[in-house]
Amino acid sequence: MEQARRVISVIVLNEASVLSRIAGLFSGRGYNIESLTVAPIPDSKYSRITIVTAGSIKVVEQIIKQLHKLIPVLKVYEHADLVEKEMAMVKIPLSESLSDIEALAHAYNGRIVNVGSDTLIVMVADEPMRVGHFLEAIKRFHPKEIVRSGSVAMER
Amino acid sequence: MQISGAQMVIEALIAEEVEVIFGYPGGAIMNVYDAIYQQSSFQHVLTRHEQAAVHAAEGYAKASGKVGVAMITSGPGFTNAITGIADAYMDSIPLVVISGQVPMSLIGTDAFQEIDAVGISRPCTKHNYLVTDAKDLARILKEAFYLARTGRPGPVHVDIPKDVTAQIASFDYSKEVELETYKPTVKGNMRQIKKAVEAIANAKRPLLYLGGGVISSGAAELVREFVQMTQIPAVETFMARGTLHHADPLLISMLGMHGSYAANMAMSETDLVIGLGARFDDRVTGKLSEFAKNAQIIHVDIDPASISKLVNAHFPIVGDVKNVVESMMVLAKEQVDPLRYGPWHNTIAHFNKLHPLSYTEEGDRLKPQWVVERIGQLLGDDANISTDVGQHQMWTAQFYPFSRPRQWNSSGGLGTMGYGFPAAIGVKRADMERVSVNITGDGSILMNIQELMTAVEYKLPVINVILNNNFLGMVRQWQTMFYDKRHSQTDLSIQPDFVKLAESFGGVGYRVTTKEEFDAALKDAVEKNVVAIIDVVVARFENVLPMVPAGGSLFNMMLEYKDK
Numbered sequence: 001m002e003q004a005r006r007v008i009s010v011i012v013l014n015e016a017s018v019l020s021r022i023a024g025l026f027s028g029r030g031y032n033i034e035s036l037t038v039a040p041i042p043d044s045k046y047s048r049i050t051i052v053t054a055g056s057i058k059v060v061e062q063i064i065k066q067l068h069k070l071i072p073v074l075k076v077y078e079h080a081d082l083v084e085k086e087m088a089m090v091k092i093p094l095s096e097s098l099s100d101i102e103a104l105a106h107a108y109n110g111r112i113v114n115v116g117s118d119t120l121i122v123m124v125a126d127e128p129m130r131v132g133h134f135l136e137a138i139k140r141f142h143p144k145e146i147v148r149s150g151s152v153a154m155e156r
Numbered sequence: 157m158q159i160s161g162a163q164m165v166i167e168a169l170i171a172e173e174v175e176v177i178f179g180y181p182g183g184a185i186m187n188v189y190d191a192i193y194q195q196s197s198f199q200h201v202l203t204r205h206e207q208a209a210v211h212a213a214e215g216y217a218k219a220s221g222k223v224g225v226a227m228i229t230s231g232p233g234f235t236n237a238i239t240g241i242a243d244a245y246m247d248s249i250p251l252v253v254i255s256g257q258v259p260m261s262l263i264g265t266d267a268f269q270e271i272d273a274v275g276i277s278r279p280c281t282k283h284n285y286l287v288t289d290a291k292d293l294a295r296i297l298k299e300a301f302y303l304a305r306t307g308r309p310g311p312v313h314v315d316i317p318k319d320v321t322a323q324i325a326s327f328d329y330s331k332e333v334e335l336e337t338y339k340p341t342v343k344g345n346m347r348q349i350k351k352a353v354e355a356i357a358n359a360k361r362p363l364l365y366l367g368g369g370v371i372s373s374g375a376a377e378l379v380r381e382f383v384q385m386t387q388i389p390a391v392e393t394f395m396a397r398g399t400l401h402h403a404d405p406l407l408i409s410m411l412g413m414h415g416s417y418a419a420n421m422a423m424s425e426t427d428l429v430i431g432l433g434a435r436f437d438d439r440v441t442g443k444l445s446e447f448a449k450n451a452q453i454i455h456v457d458i459d460p461a462s463i464s465k466l467v468n469a470h471f472p473i474v475g476d477v478k479n480v481v482e483s484m485m486v487l488a489k490e491q492v493d494p495l496r497y498g499p500w501h502n503t504i505a506h507f508n509k510l511h512p513l514s515y516t517e518e519g520d521r522l523k524p525q526w527v528v529e530r531i532g533q534l535l536g537d538d539a540n541i542s543t544d545v546g547q548h549q550m551w552t553a554q555f556y557p558f559s560r561p562r563q564w565n566s567s568g569g570l571g572t573m574g575y576g577f578p579a580a581i582g583v584k585r586a587d588m589e590r591v592s593v594n595i596t597g598d599g600s601i602l603m604n605i606q607e608l609m610t611a612v613e614y615k616l617p618v619i620n621v622i623l624n625n626n627f628l629g630m631v632r633q634w635q636t637m638f639y640d641k642r643h644s645q646t647d648l649s650i651q652p653d654f655v656k657l658a659e660s661f662g663g664v665g666y667r668v669t670t671k672e673e674f675d676a677a678l679k680d681a682v683e684k685n686v687v688a689i690i691d692v693v694v695a696r697f698e699n700v701l702p703m704v705p706a707g708g709s710l711f712n713m714m715l716e717y718k719d720k
Contacts, residue, residue, distance in 0.1 A: 013337055017286070021278060028279050065461035071283040071303065074337045 005034070006060050007079045007153045010049040013072035014040055021070050022049060031055060031063060035086075035128075035150030046074060052128075052151050077155065084153040086128040090138050091119050091145040101141055108134040119144060157328070161290035161321040162187040165254065168297035170197045171329045174225055176585055178203055178212040182229025183269060185256030187321035201585065201614050204606035206233050208578035210240020211604070214249045215582025218565045219540060221374065223304045224249065224582065229256045231269030234315075235276070239572060241311050242280040246569025247395065248372060250309035252300045253277075259319040260288065273315045282310030290323035295331070302333045307340030308459040309372055340458060344475030344483060352430075352454045352471040353487040359428035359452075361500045362388045365411075368395030368568070369433015369457060375478035376561035379432065380404070382481055387494035389504055391419040393434050395568045398558035408504060409513065412440040413704045414550040417511035417713060420704065422504050423448055424711040431455040433477045436466045437569070438706075446709035456480045511702070511715055513554050520670070521695040524548060524623040525555050527674060531593060531621065532557040534678055539591045540583045542566060542618075544576035544600030547629035550700040552595045574603030580618040581611055591619060591682055598624040598648050601689075608661035611687035619681045619688045622654060625696045633699050637717065654691040663687035 012018045019038060026033050034052040041048050055063070060078060067076045092101060098112065101122055105111050108131070110124030124134050128151050135146060159167065165188050169177065176199045181189040192200050203209040206228045213224030224244075228237045234255045244251045258267040274286045283303050285296045293316070300312040356362055370379050376399045383390055383406050391411040392399055400407040411419035423429070429451045434440070441447040444466060455462075455469035456477055463472045473480055515525040528551050531539065541556055542565040543549040549566055558564055565583055567575035576594040584592035601622055611618050623629075628646040635643050655665030663686055666677035674692060681688035702713040 017274065017278075020275070024278055062461070062465060065465075069459070069461050071335070071338050 003054050003056060006053050006055060007082060007084060007151060008051045008053065008060070008064065008067070009077045009079065009153060010051065010067055010073060011041070011046050011075040012049060013074065014045050014047040015072060018047070018072045019049070021072065022051075022067065025066055025070065026053070026063070031059065035148070037150040037152055050150070050152050079153050079155060081156045082153045083156060084127055084151050085125055086131045086151045087123060087125040087149040088131050088135060089113070089121055089123045089147045090135070090143045091121050092138070092141045092143050094118050094120055096141040101138075104134070104137055110134070157326060158324055159327050160187065160191070161287075161293055161316065161323050161325070162191040164290065164293040164327045165297070165316070165321070166191045166195050166197075167327060168294065168329060169225065172223070172301050174198050176201060176216065177225040177227055178209040178216070178582065179227030180206050180209055180229070180233060182233045182256065184230035184258055184318045185227065185233075185321075187318060188227065188254070188256070188316075201581075201610065203578060203581075203610045205604060206236035207239050207574065208604050208607050208610070210237045210244065210251070210253060211572075211575050211578035212582035212585070212610075213251055213253075214240065214244050214247075214575075215542060215565055215579030216586045217249050217251060217582070218579075219562055219583040220586035221562065223301055224251045225254070226251065227254045229269070230258055230273065231271050233269075234271060234273045238276060238280070239570075241277055241313060243567055243570040243572045243575060244311040245280045245282070247567065248309050248368065249311065250304040251311040252297075252304050253311055253313045255313065255315050256321070257286070257315045257317040260317045261319070263317065274313070277313040280311075281313045282308075284313040285315065287314060287316045287320050290320050290325035293320070293325075294327050294329050298329060298331070299333055299335065302335075303338070307338070341460070341474045342458070342476045342479055344456065344473040344480035346483065348471055348473045349480060349483050350487060352473060353484055353491055355428055355452060355454065355471060356386070356388070356430065356488065357491040357493070360496075361426045361503070362428040362430060362497070363422055363426035363451075364388055364390035365393070365423070365429050365431045365434050366390055366396040366399050367393045367432060367434025369477050370396055370399050371561040373433060373458070373477040375432070375481055378478060378481050378485070382485055382488070385485065385494065386488055386492045387497055387501075388430070389422065389497075389501065391415070391422060393437070393440055394553050394566070396434070397553055397556075397564040398561045401559050402557040408508070410553055411710070413442070413706070414554065414700050414702065415704075416513045416554070417702055417715065418504055418507035420702070420710045420713060421507045424450075425503065426451045429453045431457070431469075432481065433457060435462045441466065442704045442708050442710040446711070515698070518695075522669070522671065522674065522692060524625070524694040524698055525551050526671070527621065527623060527692055527694065528552050528555040528595065530671070530674060531595070531678065534675070535591055535593065535682075537563070539563075539593045540565065540580075540587055542576045542580035542583055542592070542594045544594070544596040544603070545571045545573045546597045546600060547625075547633065547698070547700050548595050548597045548600075548623040550630075551623070573600040576600060577604050577618060577620060578607045578610075580620075581607060581616045584616040584618055585614075592617070594618050594620045596620055596622050597629060598622055598626060598651060599628040605657070608658065608663055608687055612662040617686050617688070619678070619690065621678075621690045622692060623694050624651075624691055625694050625698065626651065627696060630700070636697070636699070638705070654689045658687070658689040661687070663689065666690045668692045
């Protein structure tokens with residue numbers, strides 16, 4: 001069956017243990033989570049969890065139903081038409097060319113956000129695929145550390 | 157009202173009109189047990205193992221239709237209980253399980269008898285709670301009972317740290333449950349129901365596929381009427397036994413791995429499956445791609461996740477079976493012609509005649525199927541029947557003449573050996589008027605044999621009928637058929653003296669080798685009205701047949717097995 005990348009948003013009650021219920025549902029069935037982000041929704045008692053996973057339509061349908069079944073889950077969406085963004089930060093030795101790095105980051109909606117005594121930190125925010133491209137390109141500047149945030153998504 | 161957390165537990169149970177709980181005390185739950193000691197509103201039945209406490213609560217819940225309650229302590233008390241909790245989850249039995257936990261200040265320190273209980277119960281409960289403040293207890297316990305019995309029923313676990321049971325806080329149980337994120341769909345979609353009834357009216361060979369959900373939604377009476385009105389034949393799943401009366405000519409029998417030839421053939425030949433509260437379990441469907449290949453599927457279930465999980469439904473209807481069938485009845489009365497299924501009835505009659513459920517008597521050894529039939533002849537409707545898991549369980553499901561819902565009580569989804577005896581104790585507690593029989597095997601009975609003591613102490617006389625073949629019979633059967641007779645670790649020739657065993661606990665025991673002895677033993681046990689073991693020596697190598705080998709097609713049944 002066709003294994004496609006899926007982005008699922010889950011609106012949950014903001015309470016202890018809710019994340020483990022969600023994660024447990026995936027792990028207990030052997031479904032993989034590619035990325036997961038979670039943060040409270042402002043002025044409400046809910047949080048939004050964005051999960052990127054892979055699977056056939058049938059598997060994802062089943063995941064969505066099982067997510068719905070969890071008591072603290074309010075809504076589950078599988079996104080079809082969405083705007084998806086991800087952020088990444090990269091630590092680079094100061095010996096590299098600052099202007100080259102700045103130019104590269106700029107192409108991916110980013111910039112240098114911190115300069116320390118021997119390293120700098122550059123961040124970008126873009127579509128996950130483009131963040132991947134950026135991380136490929138940044139390799140030539142000998143990155144010491146890379147952090148990706150995981151996807152956040154919004155229906156168009 | 158300012159009371160302790162422990163007192164709150166008592167008040168909540170009283171408010172829920174609980175008449176009995178099953179449990180076992182220990183360190184972390186002692187405050188609650190102290191409060192139990194000082195009340196007289198409900199009975200506490202002390203089982204001799206925490207697993208048995210949960211099974212007894214399950215049996216009680218299944219027989220009574222109420223929420224069963226079990227109480228245990230932290231650590232090993234809780235881990236012992238988890239098999240029962242998982243069992244209730246698989247079979248959708250409404251339970252509230254309350255466990256003690258180490259004090260809040262010790263959680264996470266590997267304290268004595270500490271285990272992450274909610275972490276363990278999460279995947280096998282409908283929902284669970286760790287109570288961190290006594291002021292939440294009223295809300296949580298009320299939600300627990302509400303969640304257990306509404307929607308698709310199931311076990312809810314409430315873990316309470318010891319200091320929370322000692323904490324004094326205000327208690328108000330009168331507030332309605334408010335769960336914004338939990339709103340089960342009870343009423344079926346009317347448009348879908350209309351389409352479904354049209355499909356029924358147009359079908360030539362419709363078949364009702366009845367699951368345990370019919371019984372738990374209290375729809376059995378209604379389904380009986382529906383069958384009468386429409387003249388549509390029905391098959392029952394293992395969980396649904398007793399939905400229709402055994403003598404109903406439209407009941408074909410059980411389907412599935414050990415279903416009857418006629419039931420499995422009907423499922424293979426039908427052009428419209430009407431699934432009610434059933435979940436297309438692998439033991440029912442066999443090979444999925446061949447299952448009901450010629451049919452459209454109507455699937456009515458309270459749990460949306462059960463619909464189109466395994467078999468694609470053409471008419472998915474999310475809702476309570478009772479509610480949906482009520483709506484269907486109104487439309488079907490107008491639209492469905494009960495006379496149009498004559499040829500279909502003939503086909504099924506032919507299947508029935510071709511290979512009825514049967515067994516052959518040979519020699520002096522009692523046949524286990526005879527024992528089951530005989531209990532049915534002697535006790536019939538006057539008995540509630542529980543079983544353990546294995547060959548005896550399948551023979552009982554096949555051969556017992558069930559006449560009403562909630563008469564039948566067995567571990568279906570999880571297949572828990574050791575379920576039967578404690579569950580039968582719970583059944584007895586729920587229905588004191590009837591005889592509670594546990595049909596069991598020589599393997600299963602030893603998995604909760606300590607419950608003899610509970611049955612004696614609380615005068616809950618269960619009659620345990622062991623179909624004793626000196627084997628772990630079902631595994632032996634598979635080894636004979638699929639493992640070239642390598643009977644690895646299934647020979648149970650070394651056994652206790654079950655008669656003395658029963659007697660040593662204060663019960664009665666019988667060892668039986670003939671039909672006359674069996675009749676006499678069963679009558680005597682019913683009369684004596686104390687816990688009994690009837691150890692019946694049966695044919696050693698009898699197989700459960702028909703059999704659809706795991707993963708095989710439903711219509712490819714092994715009808716007999718010839719020893720090579």
